[in-house]
Amino acid sequence: MLVLVSVLVVAPWAAGGSTVVLALEPAVGKRSTTGTTGTTGTTGTTGTTGTTGTDGEPAVEDKADSTPLTVGTWGGSYEMAQRSALFDPYTSRAGTPIETLLYQGGLAVFDTERVPDVLDMIEEDAIAACDRGLLERLDPADFVDRVAETDTALLPCAVAHLTFSTLVAFDESAFVGEKPQSIDDLFDVQRFPGKRALQRSPAAIFEWAMLAEGVPPSQVYDLLSTERGLRLVRRQLERLRGHVLWWDDPAEAVRLLVSGEASMASGYNGRFFDAWAAKRPIGMIWDGQIIDRSVWAVPSISARHDGRSDRKSVV
Amino acid sequence: MAGALGAIVSLLAIGFVEAVLWLNEALLISPRSRVQLDDPRLLAVLTLLVPSLGGLAVGLLLYRWSPARRGLGPPDVIRATQLGTALPDERAGAVSTLAAIVSLGCGASVGQYGPLVYLGAMVGAAARRLRVGIPNLASIATACGVAAAISTAFNAPIAGLVFAHEVILRHYSLQAFAPTTVASAAGFVVANVVFDRPALFLVDFDGVEHGHEFVLFAILGILCALLAVAFIRAVLLSARLAAGSGVPRVLRPALAGLIVGVVALQLPDVLGIGREVLRFATIPGAFGDIELAVLVLAKTLLTALCIGFGFAGGVFSPSLLIGILFGALFWSLLALGGIPNSGVAVYAIGGMMALASPVIGAPLTTILIVYELTRSYELTVAAMVSVVFSNLLAYRLVGRSLFDIQLKNQGVDLSEGRDRALLQNTLVVDLCTGTPHTLQRDCTRDDAIAALIGTNAAEAVVVDDGGRYRGVVRLQDLLRGDADGEATLERVLNEDWLGLDETSTLWEAMTRMRDFVGERVPVVDRASGELIGVVTEGDIIAAYLAVVHRVREEENESL
Numbered sequence: 001m002l003v004l005v006s007v008l009v010v011a012p013w014a015a016g017g018s019t020v021v022l023a024l025e026p027a028v029g030k031r032s033t034t035g036t037t038g039t040t041g042t043t044g045t046t047g048t049t050g051t052t053g054t055d056g057e058p059a060v061e062d063k064a065d066s067t068p069l070t071v072g073t074w075g076g077s078y079e080m081a082q083r084s085a086l087f088d089p090y091t092s093r094a095g096t097p098i099e100t101l102l103y104q105g106g107l108a109v110f111d112t113e114r115v116p117d118v119l120d121m122i123e124e125d126a127i128a129a130c131d132r133g134l135l136e137r138l139d140p141a142d143f144v145d146r147v148a149e150t151d152t153a154l155l156p157c158a159v160a161h162l163t164f165s166t167l168v169a170f171d172e173s174a175f176v177g178e179k180p181q182s183i184d185d186l187f188d189v190q191r192f193p194g195k196r197a198l199q200r201s202p203a204a205i206f207e208w209a210m211l212a213e214g215v216p217p218s219q220v221y222d223l224l225s226t227e228r229g230l231r232l233v234r235r236q237l238e239r240l241r242g243h244v245l246w247w248d249d250p251a252e253a254v255r256l257l258v259s260g261e262a263s264m265a266s267g268y269n270g271r272f273f274d275a276w277a278a279k280r281p282i283g284m285i286w287d288g289q290i291i292d293r294s295v296w297a298v299p300s301i302s303a304r305h306d307g308r309s310d311r312k313s314v315v
Numbered sequence: 316m317a318g319a320l321g322a323i324v325s326l327l328a329i330g331f332v333e334a335v336l337w338l339n340e341a342l343l344i345s346p347r348s349r350v351q352l353d354d355p356r357l358l359a360v361l362t363l364l365v366p367s368l369g370g371l372a373v374g375l376l377l378y379r380w381s382p383a384r385r386g387l388g389p390p391d392v393i394r395a396t397q398l399g400t401a402l403p404d405e406r407a408g409a410v411s412t413l414a415a416i417v418s419l420g421c422g423a424s425v426g427q428y429g430p431l432v433y434l435g436a437m438v439g440a441a442a443r444r445l446r447v448g449i450p451n452l453a454s455i456a457t458a459c460g461v462a463a464a465i466s467t468a469f470n471a472p473i474a475g476l477v478f479a480h481e482v483i484l485r486h487y488s489l490q491a492f493a494p495t496t497v498a499s500a501a502g503f504v505v506a507n508v509v510f511d512r513p514a515l516f517l518v519d520f521d522g523v524e525h526g527h528e529f530v531l532f533a534i535l536g537i538l539c540a541l542l543a544v545a546f547i548r549a550v551l552l553s554a555r556l557a558a559g560s561g562v563p564r565v566l567r568p569a570l571a572g573l574i575v576g577v578v579a580l581q582l583p584d585v586l587g588i589g590r591e592v593l594r595f596a597t598i599p600g601a602f603g604d605i606e607l608a609v610l611v612l613a614k615t616l617l618t619a620l621c622i623g624f625g626f627a628g629g630v631f632s633p634s635l636l637i638g639i640l641f642g643a644l645f646w647s648l649l650a651l652g653g654i655p656n657s658g659v660a661v662y663a664i665g666g667m668m669a670l671a672s673p674v675i676g677a678p679l680t681t682i683l684i685v686y687e688l689t690r691s692y693e694l695t696v697a698a699m700v701s702v703v704f705s706n707l708l709a710y711r712l713v714g715r716s717l718f719d720i721q722l723k724n725q726g727v728d729l730s731e732g733r734d735r736a737l738l739q740n741t742l743v744v745d746l747c748t749g750t751p752h753t754l755q756r757d758c759t760r761d762d763a764i765a766a767l768i769g770t771n772a773a774e775a776v777v778v779d780d781g782g783r784y785r786g787v788v789r790l791q792d793l794l795r796g797d798a799d800g801e802a803t804l805e806r807v808l809n810e811d812w813l814g815l816d817e818t819s820t821l822w823e824a825m826t827r828m829r830d831f832v833g834e835r836v837p838v839v840d841r842a843s844g845e846l847i848g849v850v851t852e853g854d855i856i857a858a859y860l861a862v863v864h865r866v867r868e869e870e871n872e873s874l
Binding site for chain 2: 213214215216219221222223225226228229231232235
């Protein structure tokens with residue numbers, strides 16, 4: 001998994017893409033090992049999707065629907081890449097314009113006024129939402145021609161399309177001799193001084209605290225399920241007291257690292273790679289990286305059920 | 316055949332463990348499932364109910380459906396192998412395994428390795444039906460099953476092999492060695508290659524840093540021996556308490572389960588196998604000292620309670636848990652005292668094995684388990700020191716293992732070796748040959764002398780008209796000068812002749828006949844007084860030689 005992610009994320013970079021859009025486009029396209037052969041980064045080939053993807057809903061293909069489809073997605077260069085690779089081709093083929101809504105994770109979006117028709121969610125959010133009945137259940141038959149790995153990509157309420165990693169990156173120039181290599185080093189302010197930029201959320205940092213105690217990954221959540229485990233996490237975090245800069249926006253993490261305010265930062269591999277591609281001295285601690293997937297899901301209160309299969313077919 | 320046996324046992328063992336894990340998730344025993352329940356009151360109620368109802372289910376299962384009416388485990392396997400008898404009924408075995416799954420699934424403080432060992436032995440015993448014509452097939456097949464079970468359960472094939480020999484077979488013969496190794500390896504292959512099951516216990520250990528620590532390991536071993544002895548005594552005492560408690564057998568596990576539930580409200584760590592606790596114990600400072608002491612005490616008492624009161628399950632897992640907690644406590648006190656040491660891991664694991672090995676009587680196996688679990692040679696050597704000292708002391712205090720004590724209470728004494736146990740379990744009654752020549756009590760002396768000459772004997776057994784034994788009459792008594800030829804045998808009868816009854820064992824006969832001078836010994840029914848038969852010295856000697864020969868043959872043959 002690690003190798004796969006590295007290759008897939010490094011390869012486009014290595015191909016010398018200087019703009020972020022180009023760098024990410026092939027990554028998105030290639031990463032969709034769900035068999036979406038039609039959309040490997042170029043707009044032209046989406047024409048072939050018509051023959052295979054919409055077998056379940058032939059009626060929609062012909063409908064020229066001009067009510068915009070709302071897609072909740074993450075913004076930034078990621079969204080720009082999606083627009084170029086996915087949304088615009090879809091609009092040109094199906095005639096439905098796509099509007100994007102900024103979505104930063106979690107389930108709060110379901111309580112808002114404007115719930116998007118399609119959501120780009122993190123896998124665990126999708127699972128939780130599905131359990132609560134907030135998402136439409138998907139029929140595997142709709143995807144049978146397009147999905148090669150039906151058992152990993154297809155979830156009851158969502159389709160996986162992207163793999164990303166949450167990890168710790170560090171400022172190369174802050175550590176001249178010994179470089180941080182394992183996740184314990186995040187907590188070791190003696191050997192690796194400097195501030196850490198961490199997300200203001202228990203996600204990732206709790207797991208890292210357990211891993212730093214030598215707990216094998218398979219037992220991390222079992223131990224975190226106990227009071228004692230949480231006490232251990234707190235003990236680890238105490239080591240960082242006074243050394244933390246909290247971020248809410250992932251771009252902030254990169255900025256703090258690049259500006260030198262933080263010597264280590266947690267964040268997402270894509271953004272760190274952007275910075276690396278822009279020739280910043282950033283190193284990665286791959287140990288302890290937490291691999292997640294992004295999935296497409298359709299909220300169950302969406303009015304646009306008919307748009308769903310089409311939408312997935314483009315992806 | 317050994318390979319197939321090993322593979323089958325391995326699959327069953329994996330199935331067993333997965334079933335328990337699934338139950339733990341479903342019944343809110345595992346921390347992960349417990350934390351996801353939002354309602355603390357419901358959680359408390361379920362914590363009380365699950366072990367209690369589980370106990371009720373176990374009680375019913377064993378009492379109603381098992382011919383043996385109890386959970387089966389390694390002592391039964393040892394007994395069958397050492398005495399050459401069959402394992403208890405298959406149905407008893409199947410019910411026992413199911414009861415063990417329920418016990419463990421509901422969070423009872425018992426272990427999983429005992430039932431797994433029995434499961435392996437059961438499958439092995441089924442193989443003996445194949446009649447492949449291999450001598451001693453039964454014990455070899457049993458050993459194969461047991462080795463595969465341990466190999467799968469611990470991901471430790473060498474330990475599985477050694478366990479089968481050290482605890483079950485208790486001798487090393489080439490005949491058993493080869494198939495057992497194959498079975499053990501097959502178990503390992505299935506567990507790792509086919510299923511990719513994770514290693515149980517990898518810890519970071521860089522080596523013992525200070526020489527004086529070896530003394531500390533020895534001290535730890537000695538302390539663990541004392542604790543192990545206490546644990547063994549607690550288990551035995553608990554069984555006696557249960558018997559004398561007046562609580563009906565069916566309800567005993569339910570009562571134990573309720574108590575476990577009550578304790579678990581405060582100390583959820585006592586529930587079930589406690590994998591999380593095992594891991595926490597290797598993290599320095601995860602437990603406070605008082606916490607460790609309390610947990611050691613609680614787990615010891617609760618395990619004794621559960622086993623004594625009828626839950627189906629083993630003692631090995633709880634011993635490992637108690638040991639690792641004690642080891643961590645020992646280390647913690649060292650750290651408190653400012654004594655330089657190499658970290659908690661080596662003391663925790665050393666303690667774990669030093670406590671468990673005297674309980675099951677397997678020092679070699681536990682040393683190997685450390686190596687195969689941790690892949691650390693330094694850790695193994697350190698643990699070895701603790702294990703050895705622990706076993707030395709425990710042997711002096713209670714003997715080889717808890718299993719041996721339990722077997723001794725059942726009349727199978729293995730403390731002086733297998734020969735004696737076999738001799739103690741062969742009945743003299745089975746050796747009586749033919750119908751003995753008897754004389755009636757009212758027979759005359761002259762007739763008696765004639766009868767003795769006629770049968771070429773110098774003694775005869777005398778019975779009355781009801782067939783009841785009266786005594787033995789000897790030729791020299793009959794020929795004494797002044798006797799009246801027409802008198803009956805009454806007055807020359809030897810009534811205090813050596814006599815055996817239907818419960819007499821070969822061992823007993825040999826011991827009592829040591830100073831015996833004569834030809835034959837009557838075997839009399841204790842209740843009715845009737846003569847059952849007669850054994851001669853020759854019969855005894857022949858039987859003894861047969862036993863010894865059989866044992867030596869099994870131990871020295873190759874396949």
